[in-house]
Each structure stands twice: as structure tokens, then as C-alpha cells.
Amino acid sequence: MKKFNFTKMHALGNNYIYIDMFKEQIEEERLASLAVSVSDIHKGIGSDGMILICPSEVAPVKMRIFNNDGSEGRNCGNGLRCVAKYAYENGIVESEQFAIETLSGIVQAYVHIDRGIVEEVTINMGKPRLSREQIPMKGESAESIVNEKATFAGQEYNITAVSMGNPHVIFYIDHIEKAPLTTLGPIVEKDERFPEGVNVEFVEVVNEKEVHFRVWERGSGITQACGTGACAAVVSSVLNDKVERDAPVVVHLAGGDLTIEWKSDGDVFMKGEAKTVCKGEYYY
Numbered sequence: 313m314k315k316f317n318f319t320k321m322h323a324l325g326n327n328y329i330y331i332d333m334f335k336e337q338i339e340e341e342r343l344a345s346l347a348v349s350v351s352d353i354h355k356g357i358g359s360d361g362m363i364l365i366c367p368s369e370v371a372p373v374k375m376r377i378f379n380n381d382g383s384e385g386r387n388c389g390n391g392l393r394c395v396a397k398y399a400y401e402n403g404i405v406e407s408e409q410f411a412i413e414t415l416s417g418i419v420q421a422y423v424h425i426d427r428g429i430v431e432e433v434t435i436n437m438g439k440p441r442l443s444r445e446q447i448p449m450k451g452e453s454a455e456s457i458v459n460e461k462a463t464f465a466g467q468e469y470n471i472t473a474v475s476m477g478n479p480h481v482i483f484y485i486d487h488i489e490k491a492p493l494t495t496l497g498p499i500v501e502k503d504e505r506f507p508e509g510v511n512v513e514f515v516e517v518v519n520e521k522e523v524h525f526r527v528w529e530r531g532s533g534i535t536q537a538c539g540t541g542a543c544a545a546v547v548s549s550v551l552n553d554k555v556e557r558d559a560p561v562v563v564h565l566a567g568g569d570l571t572i573e574w575k576s577d578g579d580v581f582m583k584g585e586a587k588t589v590c591k592g593e594y595y596y
């Protein structure tokens with residue numbers, strides 16, 4: 313019987329099982345199935361997925377994220393804030409500002425400390441990727457997908473697609489409580505126009521500094537929050553002239569609020585909480 317130590321953490325309710333790979337060793341071929349089993353609420357620990365906190369050759373720490381279906385994501389905003397908290401509180405880093413490597417590039421983290429505990433983290437998520445090829449999304453035109461007509465399940469919608477290193481498609485609706493998460497979410501997630509799948513977001517614009525947001529995540533389904541999705545939603549809303557650029561926008565997610573700002577230099581900043589739930593041993 314093998315075992316590893318884990319830390320369960322969440323950010324606005326988007327919770328993952330974190331494994332410190334500076335201390336643990338797990339075979340690469342076991343990772344996808346482990347992500348499924350640790351996430352199982354009945355036979356495992358219960359989470360939206362699994363995140364590895366790894367050594368890196370290009371940064372003090374590297375994040376790898378696995379959804380609860382075992383698929384590996386290329387970025388995770390809520391995960392980054394929790395990795396930053398863990399790295400600072402466990403002595404992997406000593407500075408309050410440091411780089412984190414992800415599969416989609418290197419980001420900068422800034423931990424906000426209160427009596428030795430990291431309560432909030434700001435991440436410079438870098439620049440959104442907007443070309444069709446970068447999303448990726450199949451289609452004729454090469455340029456960005458902004459307010460483009462697209463039909464899903466026989467109904468026509470206007471969509472905007474944004475990558476934050478992982479793919480997102482945004483639908484605007486009038487009442488967030490009516491977001492068709494379980495009906496439209498899984499259909500769009502697996503639509504063949506998105507060769508790598510896609511995270512599906514629904515946004516209700518309150519005003520130029522505030523939006524409501526719900527998400528059906530690629531590989532995990534409905535979650536309480538999606539950090540990269542919130543960034544994509546603000547970028548999309550700027551591109552659609554619904555919110556201000558170079559100004560903090562409050563995104564109200566099911567699990568709480570994130571403050572997102574798409575600066576004129578191109579970088580997207582995300583600020584929000586990161587929390588430790590518990591620690592334990594997992595046997596497999």
C-alpha cells in the first residue's frame with residue numbers, strides 16, 4: 313500500500329488536492345487515475361481535481377493541474393493562488409513576489425500576508441491569447457472570436473473566445489441564475505470546433521466595473537469558481553465594450569468575488585483569496 317501526504321485547499325470554493333512534489337514521489341503514469349480517485353467524494357477525498365506543487369528549472373515552483381476527470385489542464389487561476397500560498401507558508405520561497413511555472417508559461421505571484429498567513433494573492437496572469445489558433449477553435453477567419461455567431465444544439469448564440477493558456481468561451485445572459493450550466497455547458501465543452509475542449513462561462517454584466525459569472529469547467533463540470541475563466545470573462549467584456557480596461561472589475565462567482573484588471577500593457581491581474589482546508593495521508 314502506497315501513500316502520500318496531501319493538503320486540501322480552496323479558492324472561492326474551487327478546491328483541489330495539493331501534493332508537494334518537493335517531498336513526494338508519484339509515478340507519472342499514475343497521475344491521471346489518481347486525480348480521478350482523490351477527487352471522488354464517495355471513495356476518495358472529494359475535490360475539483362488534483363494539483364502538483366513541483367520543482368522547476370525556470371522558476372522557484374511549478375504547478376501542474378489535473379481536472380477531476382483525469383485530464384491535465386494547462387493553467388488554473390485559483391490553483392495558482394493556492395500554490396503561491398503553500399509555497400510561501402512552507403518555505404519553498406521566501407520572497408513575497410515570485411514566479412510560478414505552468415504548462416502555459418510563467419506567471420508572477422504576489423502574496424499578501426496578515427500575521428504570517430497568506431490571506432490573498434495577486435497573480436499577473438500575463439497576456440490573453442485571442443487568435444482562433446491560440447484558443448484553439450476551428451473556423452475560417454484567423455483573427456479573434458468576438459461576438460461571433462455560433463450554433464449549439466440547434467440554437468444560435470453570440471460567443472467570445474479567450475485563452476488564458478487554457479481555452480474559454482463566454483456567453484452573455486441577462487440573468488445569471490438562469491445560466492444553462494448543465495444543459496449547454498457539457499455540449500459546448502465537447503463541441504468538435506474546440507479540438508482541446510473548452511471551459512464554458514456565462515456572464516451577466518451589472519455595470520462597467522462589475523459582472524456576475526458562472527462556469528461549466530472542462531474536465532470538472534460546475535465549479536464554485538474559475539480564476540482563468542474570470543480573467544477570460546473580463547477580457548471578453550472589454551473586447552465587447554461592456555467593462556472598462558485598465559480598471560479593477562469585480563467578478564461575482566458562485567463561491568465569492570475576484571478582482572480582475574486587464575491593463576493597457578496587455579497583462580491581466582487577478583486578486584483573490586486562497587485557503588487551506590486540511591492536511592492528511594492518502595493511501596493508494
Ligand SMILES: N[C@H](CCC[C@H](N)C(=O)O)C(=O)O
Binds near residue numbers: 384535541
Ligand atoms: N478546467 C480547467 C482547469 C482549471 C481552471 C480553473 N479551476 C481555474 O481556477 O482557472 C481546464 O481544463 O482548462
